[in-house]
Structure formats: structure tokens, C-alpha cells
Amino acid sequence: MKKRNLMSLLALGLISGATLAACGSSDSDTSSDSAAKSSTSDDKFSVVMVTDVGGVDDKSFNQSAWEGMQAWGEENNKEEGTEGFKYLQSNEDSEFVTNLNSAVQAKFDLVFGIGYKLKEAMTDVSGQNEDQHFVIIDDMIESPNVASVLFKDHEAAFLAGVAAAESTESGQIGFIGGQESDVISRFEAGFVAGVKEIKPEIDVKVEYVGSFGDAARGKQLAAAMYSSGIDIIYQAAGDSGNGVFSEAKDLMNADDSKKLWVIGVDRDQNDEGKFDTGNLTLASTLKGVGAAVKDISNEALAGNFAGGEVVNYGLAEGGVDLTDGNLTDEVKEKVAEYKQKVIDGEIEVPQKP
Amino acid sequence: MNNKSKLDNILVPVFSVILGLLLGALIMLVFGYNPVAGYQAMVQGAFGSSFYIGETLRQATPLIFTALGFSVAYTAGFFNIGVAGQALLGWLFSVWFALSFPEIPGIILLFISLIVGALAGALWAGIAGFLRAYFNTSEVIVTIMLNYTALYTANYLIRNVLSESSDTTARIPEGASLRWAWLSDLTSNSTLHGGIFLALIMAVVVWIFMKKTTAGFEIRAVGLNPFASKYAGMSTKRNIIISMLISGSLAGLGGAMEGMGTFQNIFVQGGIPSIGFDGIAVALLGLGNPVGILFSALLFGALKIGGNSMPLVADVPTEVVDIVIASIIFFVGANYLIRMVVDKRAKLNKGGVK
Numbered sequence: 001m002k003k004r005n006l007m008s009l010l011a012l013g014l015i016s017g018a019t020l021a022a023c024g025s026s027d028s029d030t031s032s033d034s035a036a037k038s039s040t041s042d043d044k045f046s047v048v049m050v051t052d053v054g055g056v057d058d059k060s061f062n063q064s065a066w067e068g069m070q071a072w073g074e075e076n077n078k079e080e081g082t083e084g085f086k087y088l089q090s091n092e093d094s095e096f097v098t099n100l101n102s103a104v105q106a107k108f109d110l111v112f113g114i115g116y117k118l119k120e121a122m123t124d125v126s127g128q129n130e131d132q133h134f135v136i137i138d139d140m141i142e143s144p145n146v147a148s149v150l151f152k153d154h155e156a157a158f159l160a161g162v163a164a165a166e167s168t169e170s171g172q173i174g175f176i177g178g179q180e181s182d183v184i185s186r187f188e189a190g191f192v193a194g195v196k197e198i199k200p201e202i203d204v205k206v207e208y209v210g211s212f213g214d215a216a217r218g219k220q221l222a223a224a225m226y227s228s229g230i231d232i233i234y235q236a237a238g239d240s241g242n243g244v245f246s247e248a249k250d251l252m253n254a255d256d257s258k259k260l261w262v263i264g265v266d267r268d269q270n271d272e273g274k275f276d277t278g279n280l281t282l283a284s285t286l287k288g289v290g291a292a293v294k295d296i297s298n299e300a301l302a303g304n305f306a307g308g309e310v311v312n313y314g315l316a317e318g319g320v321d322l323t324d325g326n327l328t329d330e331v332k333e334k335v336a337e338y339k340q341k342v343i344d345g346e347i348e349v350p351q352k353p
Numbered sequence: 354m355n356n357k358s359k360l361d362n363i364l365v366p367v368f369s370v371i372l373g374l375l376l377g378a379l380i381m382l383v384f385g386y387n388p389v390a391g392y393q394a395m396v397q398g399a400f401g402s403s404f405y406i407g408e409t410l411r412q413a414t415p416l417i418f419t420a421l422g423f424s425v426a427y428t429a430g431f432f433n434i435g436v437a438g439q440a441l442l443g444w445l446f447s448v449w450f451a452l453s454f455p456e457i458p459g460i461i462l463l464f465i466s467l468i469v470g471a472l473a474g475a476l477w478a479g480i481a482g483f484l485r486a487y488f489n490t491s492e493v494i495v496t497i498m499l500n501y502t503a504l505y506t507a508n509y510l511i512r513n514v515l516s517e518s519s520d521t522t523a524r525i526p527e528g529a530s531l532r533w534a535w536l537s538d539l540t541s542n543s544t545l546h547g548g549i550f551l552a553l554i555m556a557v558v559v560w561i562f563m564k565k566t567t568a569g570f571e572i573r574a575v576g577l578n579p580f581a582s583k584y585a586g587m588s589t590k591r592n593i594i595i596s597m598l599i600s601g602s603l604a605g606l607g608g609a610m611e612g613m614g615t616f617q618n619i620f621v622q623g624g625i626p627s628i629g630f631d632g633i634a635v636a637l638l639g640l641g642n643p644v645g646i647l648f649s650a651l652l653f654g655a656l657k658i659g660g661n662s663m664p665l666v667a668d669v670p671t672e673v674v675d676i677v678i679a680s681i682i683f684f685v686g687a688n689y690l691i692r693m694v695v696d697k698r699a700k701l702n703k704g705g706v707k
Contacts, residue, residue, distance in 0.1 A: 089671040128542040181520045211623030
């Protein structure tokens, strides 16, 4: 009766258990294999990055860091893995501490935290592991085993503002940020200042998605902006910014008589702007996260880890910039002119809106 | 016969977990990854060292609270989807209180902050309970909407009241923290905090309340048959509100665990906190039984924390890990289906023999 039923359940459980156990033994072979492999390679310097919630395919901030790390690996003949370079993705804020600790326990030589959101977690973990080297991007941690990398995002955003004000036809410009924070405020402040520098009468419409990982809401905000007459949107929103591109592309594919533009962020987003009959990426502000990751990894590899230091990357240092994208020659000249002014210190770009 | 159904109660969740793991293995195979290496990495990453055990327990802590909260309302016949929002407000107000009164000595501050968190959750759930009791609105819709209200209210308060347009608040006073040094030392600096003991205590308290007290009996009676219990002289309205208040206060405590333990602050949230919905799944897998909830919360903690190690150790990409975890949760959610199959087979067998 019911017993038979139970027995069949039990039997199934046993069988599946046995199969798993059998596979388990075969797996222990492979793991000893990899251990053997690792002992043969003599140079063991390895780096790892812990992403914020955007992930390495956000086509922007995290991705550019990951590309820098991949480039570093290629340069130094490293392979992706615990012996070379690797990324750990965080899906939630509570995973930062876990991921940072996993990185420490996996014995990586250098641990990158990509983004200001990791500051609290990294402060704790770096305090508990004083022999481990860390790097925080976009924020500052004062500790001898942490190097801090800051970018003058407002300077690049200022140039984006200049380009937008010079290129707009409708005279209306929008800004879509990811999450309100010191870093994204820098983008906003610089961009608005750039627009005002050229056309003081334009009021930049500013909206925040509230997340770096919500492309759907980014798309909604972009739809509202474009339908209100705005023709250029600068997005500093990580993965959420992909929604802005997607909305602009949908609109342009439906009707390309009225030009709409997106200004990309953090890496050259020209490819993101391709639509059926053209390209709608006006330009992209560059943030040399990848270059910074590569430089610092190389220096640490050579034994010169910049622990306790704060490295500042601005226009003058070539750490941030604006791509030419689809700017007209006239606008390009204007941008170059203002770039020089910022580098010379003639213009002080504000950091806060 | 009674023993029999008890055995079934254990078998069904266990079976759904096994099926979920098998489906997850299949998915890893299809994507070309070694499922055994994957699961090995997961187990290692959840229980492999004292650090990971600490993290797993820490992950399970708020889930125990939210699951207990959900199960109390569920027993009374309500589907409190709002545990997420109630937890968020519990988190917010416990941190807010701790930040506002740093002069109160540590342990007392901690105690009051937790109560404030529980009250915040209770009041938020109470709205839905009140509307349900007096206007017969659907608690599902009301609590879903209240989740969003809680999310945006919390984000606004964090940005404009609790900080100067920053996205995180300051940390709570050290003394009020649930993170006890000896727990961190014991687990090689994991974020495990004293909340786990509170969670265990609350599981016992909820069990005693539901099984051994009159109030608990009334809640169960209302859940089983509101008309009969009304006929027996119980106030349905009162029980609806009481069960929602208890549910909300437990959820609020779950949120306070994040604030006073895991993070020691609160930051602008990109979405509704996952401890709410995970808590619902935990409660359903644990069949609303406090002991079952403890085990299923542990399982969820292990999945989440262990899953983090899979990309690092077994090269299974994060996306596939998420699918694997989701497939396990899917079967957990579908345990009614498994129960149905088991019951049907049992009936068939009975008929066959006779």
C-alpha cells in the first residue's frame, strides 16, 4: 500500500545519491589535476575584481574594469582563473563582504573593489586582513593596504555638456543618473555646468533611476524625456543606461526624421548606439577604469603596490576624456578648446550640483 | 495514520529539494559545466570553512524572521506578500533610532532599536490587516502596493533625513551592534552576528505561541475555518489584525537584523529587499512549521552563499548559478505538485491492494 510508495521514493533518493557520490569521486581526480597544474606554474601573481551590482556585462563601468583586467592578463600571459585573473559578481549589497572574503581566501594577491558601493565592506575586510592588498575604485579608504583610485568625472561630464549644448536642435537636454550618490552627482554637476557654459538659458532636466541595474526604468525615463522634446540625453547609470539606448533606438528605428542622441558613459559606447540607419551615440565620456586597473596590477606585479595612496585621474592625467563619436567638426573644435581650458585650470568644474 | 502524514510532511520538502538539485544539475550539464564540481563548490562555499558557515548562518538569520512572520499570517489564512516592505521599514527605523540616541548605553539601545524595528513592521502590516478586517480589501494587493510605498519612502528618508543627500547613513553606535567580536573571531571574520540566537529563540516562541496559547489557537482556528470560529464566538476581525501585527513585527525584526547586524547602517535600495520574498519561499518550504523554517532558511542561506563560490571554484558563470538556484526554488514552490503526486499514488496503491 502506502509502504510501496514510500519505498519507491526512498529508492529514488538512494539512486540519485549514489550517482552524485560516484560523480563526486571522479571530480576529486580533476581537482587534484588542477592542483598539480598550479604547482608547475612559477609566477603566481593573481588579481581579482569584485563588481558592484551592475555585473561585468553592463557595457559601462564594471565592463571597462573587466576589460582592463583582461588586457592585463593578456599582457602578462595570465589565464582567467584563480591563478591569473577573475571577477566575482555581486548581485546584492549583502554579497560584497562575502565576495571580498572569498577573494582573500582564494589567495589572490590583489583585490579590486569596483565602485564606491563596496567602500564599507572593503573597509571592514581590509582591516581584518592587513597583509592583503586591496584597491578601491571611485572612493577613498585610508589604510596602508588599500590603494584608492578617484576619477574627476565632472571634468569629462563638463565636456559632454559642452558637446550637448553645441549639438542640440530642440534646445532641451536631459541627464539620467543611476543612483544618487557623490560619484553620480559629480557627473550631473559637470554636465550641467558644461551646458550652462555654452547656453546658460538651457535648463537640464535631471532624473535618477534609483539603481544601476534597472534598464527597464532607464527606458521609461528616457521615453518620458524624449517625448517632452529633449533630443540629447547624457546617461550615467551603468546597466540602467542601456535602457536609455534601447528607447532611443526604438524611436529612431520608427522615425529617424527627428534626430535623437544619447551620450554614453565610462567607456566608448559607440556600438550601443547603432540603429537601422545610423548611429545615435553623440559621444561618450571615458573613464579610464580599465587603464587604472591595468596600471595598478602591473605596478603591484612589479612589487610597487601603491598602498595607502590616493590616485587621482582627471583630464590632465588622461584618466577621463570625451570621445569624438558623431560630433561635427565644429563641435569637436569647441570641445577641444574647453578641454584645454579645464586642463590649464582656467575653468574650475564644480563637483556638486 | 497520523505518523504517516508526518513522514509525508518531511518527505515532500526533501523530495522537492532533491528534484530541484537534479534539475539544476541538468541545466549545468546542458550549458556544458560539470554539475558535480559545481555542487561541490557550492557545498564547500557554504560549509567549507568556519567563515562560510558563519556567512551561511548570517544569510539565514533574517530569513528565519521573515519566514516566521509570513507563516503566522499564513496560518490565519492571509498571504502577507508585504513582509519585504515590513522588513525594510523595520530595518530603517531600527537604524534610525540607534543613530538618533547614541547616548543610550549599548545593550539597552540595541534592545529598544529592535523593538522599534518590530513596531515599524507591525504598524505597516497592521494597515493591511485593518483594511482587510473592516473593509474586506485583498491583503495581497494592499501589501504589494505597501512594498513599493515602503521602498520609496525609505529611500527618500535615507537621502534627505538620515543623511545629507548621500546614499548611505552613518554606522550605528558600536555598542548597539549585534556583531559580537567573539562570533566574528569564531568564524574568521564573517559577518555572523548575534541575531542568529534571537532567531532561534523567536522560532521557539512562535511555536509555543501558535501551539500552546489560546490566542495562537484562535489564529489557527480562523485560518482553518473563519465561519466556524466566528460561530464559536471568536472575533475574526480581531484575529485578522492580531495575526498581521505579529507577522509584521517578525518581518520588521528580520529587517532590523540587517540594520543592527549585517550592515550596521541602511543605504538607498535599488529594489525591494530580497529577504522578504525569500522568506516567503522559506516559510512555504518549511510548511509553516518553525522547525521546518529553521532548516529551510539554512538551505536558502547555503544556496545563496555557496552559489557565490561556484564561479570562483567551478567556473560556473553567475547567470547559470542563478538559474540553478531558481530551479531549486521552483521545485520548492511546486511542492504542492509533488504532494499531489504522492497522495494520488498512495490512493491508487490502496485501491489496487484491496
